[in-house]
Amino acid sequence: MDLLNVVKEAGIIGAGGAGFPTHAKLTSKAEYILLNGAECEPLLRVDQQLMELFPDEIIRGLEAAGRYIEAGKAIIGIKGKHKQVIVLMRERITALGLDGYMEVMELRDIYPAGDEQVLVHELTQRVVPEASIPLKVGCVVINSETALNISRALAGTTVTETYLTIAGDIPQRMTVKVPVGVAIREVFKQCGVGNIDDYAVIDGGPMMGGVMSNIDGFVTKKSKGYVLLKKDHFLIRKKSVNLAQARVISRTACEQCRMCTDLCPRYLLGHNIQPHKVMRALSYNLDVKDQQIAQLCCECNACELFSCPANLHPKSVNILFKQKLAEQGLRYQPVQMEFAPRAPREYRLIPSKRLVAKIGLTAFDKPAPMTQVEFKPEYIQIALRQHIGAPATPVVTVGEQVKAGQLIGKIPENSLGAAVHASMSGTVVESTDTSIVIKVG
Structure with a gap:
């Protein structure tokens, strides 16, 4: 069986x-395969620890993917501050005889260094065109855990677990390996929080993650972290503003200073995304079809949580216009394909430490060490759509015994999707179009 299968x-x-x-x-060929080890979201600590714990597997996974797409070069991007990890990865690349094919490049400690398009430019000096993907400039990007999973797949292991960080205003910050389908509340029990109801939870990183309205969900393959903060924290209050509220606030108070645009990572790469113009359109009720630049927003939240001096909501306004454009079936059409960074870019990059201070997380910007935890849930609930594309189709029925690693959901015919496997052995007690519940044991 070839690597793709x-x-x-x-x-x-x-x-x-x-x-x-x-x-x-x-499925495509590329000149470069890039490993995204930047992990630019504040407080999350997965990638650098995985590279420290499993360097050979990650390197082998990256090499396998790179050889398959016929990439002439593999580059691992790691922030320069992770000196120990950089030294280790370089040593292992040499020991595995891959010096001529693979190298580690140090990234600056900026936000969002882990954005695919920022990463491509930092590692190759190429600029991905507007509304496009890295493949357009000969690059394929995967992250550390993905490379680890590729290596393990070659050894016959399916994806049934994920690594995630639990961080924030909590007694014990940690990074743990969690079986897919475990209740999120079970994960929180490990971090020493007495009453979870005192907290609000951000699903993912503090910049791009959203505040969870319900924490009675379950861990998925793409779960990367949870940030727990008291409900009155600035970040929680800011992220809890809904689109309707953001529209009113932004419409009445925007002073058109254009800081949201001047510090936008995609604008600095030469793209036409200009949040201040979208904010202006909101104020003057300009035609929606003329605001298609909103679709170039990658929702990194730099404008909303760092740049805006008036504490407004440019990212939310971009999302609002994206929705309106989608309703009308309108799509941004680039007028050029060659781009170069804007001249001021080098002076407008956002330092991570400054960002952490701005969003009030300095006190919680501490290690979250990899911690061995044995989860013993009574039930697990595995979503059939943990990925971009069509949900998986169940291949098991209620009452069926399944084993850890067994296929329980297949990709629908002629669809983009991903297979889903049982993370623990047990009995299927519920199977719907959205999830499969397994009684463990």
Whole structure:
């Protein structure tokens, strides 16, 4: 079986956040394969620890993917502050005889260094065109955990676990390996929080993650972390503003200073995204069809949580216009394909430490060490859509005994999707179009 089918059958998806099925990335050839080890979201600590714990597996997974797409070079991007990890990865690349094919490049400690398009430019000096993907400039990007899962798939292991960080205003910050389908509340029990109801929870990183309205959910393959903060924290209050409220606030108070645009990571790469113009359109009721630049927003939240001096909501306004454009079936059409960074870019990059201070997380910006935890849930609930694309189709029935690693959901015919596997052995007690519940044991 070739690598693409190994990856497909193992159910590997992008572990860095969006959950794009990895086998789909392996269908094209590219000049470079890039490993995203930036992990630019504040407080999250997964990637650098995985590279420290499993360097050979990650390197081998990256090499396998790179050779398959016929990439001439593999580059690992790690922030320069992770000196120990950089030294280790370079040593292991040499020991594995891959010096001529693979190298580690140090990234600056900026936000969002882990954005695919920022990463591509930092590592190759190329700029991905507007509304496009890294493949357009000869690059395929995967992250550390994805490379680890590729290596393990080659050894016959399917994706049934994920690594995530629990951080924030809590007694014990930690990074743990969690079986897919475990209740999120079970994860929180490990971090020493007495009453979880005193907290609000951000699903993912503090910049791009959203405040969870209900924490009675279950861990998925793309779960990367949870940030727990008291409900009156600035970040929670800011993220709890809904789109309707953001529209009113932004419409009445925007002073058109254009800081949201001047510090926008995609604008600085040469793209036409200009949040201040979208804010202006909101104020003057300009035609929606003329605001298609809103679709270039990657929702990194730099404008909303760092740049705006008036504490307004440019990212939310971009999302609002994206929704309106989608309703009308309108799509941004680039007028050029060659881009170069804007001249002031080098002076407008956002330092991570300054960002952490701005959003009130300095006191919680501490290690979250990898911690061995044995989860013993009575039930697990495994979502059939943990990825971009169509939900998986159940292949098991109620009452059926399943084993850990067994296929329980397959990719629908002629669809983009990912296979789903049981993370623990047990009995299927419920099977719907959205999830499968297994009684463990």
